[in-house]
Amino acid sequence: MFFPLLILSCLVGVLHSCGDPSETLRIIHAGSLSVPVREAADSFEARNPGARVLTEAWGSKAGARRISDLDVPCDVFISADYRVIDILLVPDHASWNIPFAGNEMAIVYNHGSRYSDEIDADNWYRVLLRDDVVYGRSDPDSDPCGVRSVFVTRLAEIYYGEPGLSERLLSRHRNMIRPKETDLLALLEKNALDYIFLYRSVAEQHRLQFVVLPGELNLKDPGLNDWYARASVEVRGTRPGETMTETGEAMIYGITIPNKTRNSLMAEEFVKFFLSGEGQAIMERNGQNSIVPAVSSTYGMVPESLRQFVMAE
Numbered sequence: 001m002f003f004p005l006l007i008l009s010c011l012v013g014v015l016h017s018c019g020d021p022s023e024t025l026r027i028i029h030a031g032s033l034s035v036p037v038r039e040a041a042d043s044f045e046a047r048n049p050g051a052r053v054l055t056e057a058w059g060s061k062a063g064a065r066r067i068s069d070l071d072v073p074c075d076v077f078i079s080a081d082y083r084v085i086d087i088l089l090v091p092d093h094a095s096w097n098i099p100f101a102g103n104e105m106a107i108v109y110n111h112g113s114r115y116s117d118e119i120d121a122d123n124w125y126r127v128l129l130r131d132d133v134v135y136g137r138s139d140p141d142s143d144p145c146g147v148r149s150v151f152v153t154r155l156a157e158i159y160y161g162e163p164g165l166s167e168r169l170l171s172r173h174r175n176m177i178r179p180k181e182t183d184l185l186a187l188l189e190k191n192a193l194d195y196i197f198l199y200r201s202v203a204e205q206h207r208l209q210f211v212v213l214p215g216e217l218n219l220k221d222p223g224l225n226d227w228y229a230r231a232s233v234e235v236r237g238t239r240p241g242e243t244m245t246e247t248g249e250a251m252i253y254g255i256t257i258p259n260k261t262r263n264s265l266m267a268e269e270f271v272k273f274f275l276s277g278e279g280q281a282i283m284e285r286n287g288q289n290s291i292v293p294a295v296s297s298t299y300g301m302v303p304e305s306l307r308q309f310v311m312a313e
Helices: 002-017 031-047 060-066 082-089 124-128 142-160 165-170 183-190 201-203 221-227 264-275 277-285 304-309
Strands: 024-030 052-058 074-078 098-102 105-109 135-138 195-199 211-214 232-236 243-247 253-257 294-296 310-312
Touching: 002 165, 002 304, 024 031, 024 060, 024 264, 031 052, 031 183, 031 201, 031 264, 031 277, 052 060, 052 211, 060 074, 060 082, 074 264, 074 294, 082 253, 098 264, 098 277, 098 304, 105 142, 105 201, 135 142, 135 183, 142 165, 142 195, 142 232, 142 304, 165 264, 183 195, 183 201, 201 211, 243 304, 264 294, 264 304
Parallel strands: 024 052, 024 074, 135 195, 294 310
Antiparallel strands: 074 253, 098 253, 105 195, 105 211, 232 243
């Protein structure tokens, strides 16, 4: 009986090494969060021996639809726009939403970009309209950065007093629209693109150069929400064939635990870590300002252990 028992023992060991499903945490997150989420996941695993954190990067809307439409297993969802959670997941697929960080839009480039020696906050749109300049942006139907790129052009048209500017910018290089903003980085690196509408945090993480846009255009300041609201865009709705209007506001990221999580206890522990001092320090180090604690319209549904990170309206 020794050999069969030995074989059985080895088989049990192999199965155990694959990881207990209860110790696996699955996170779907915005592409712009790839660097900080991986850092947070590594720190969480180090703090919790045996835990395994699996991450998937998507445009936030596409990521939310993986949960709502495809029923993909997910224990934590982190969006570049808290409104994606409110619109696409609450209440059927998630019960609450905690806003946790800000960011800002920038025009990002590298040393090989045409006219990189002269572009600035005053002339960036003129540079982008030059015949030999190629730029990219992400898809508004899949990614909040794509929506915000449209807002930047709409607001720029008003701010600079240039009628038709938004349409002139948006009609160019439509073949360079990608599902999420980080998909454009390789194209910039290969000089297939000169510029990208992108988050400042991602530019800093990848040590890229960028134009710091005026506060009226960068969607950073909640105090300018009335101004930002002058921009809007029609995007894909929650059902096939439907559209909805999104209106500009300062960018705020959000996090939730989907209703169908397979590991609610570990999910809560990760969110607690992510929103705590060490987790938010990781965000700050990667170029995103913490807004914890922030107001949430779903405060009453937030788990008791996480209410320290949120405020009621």
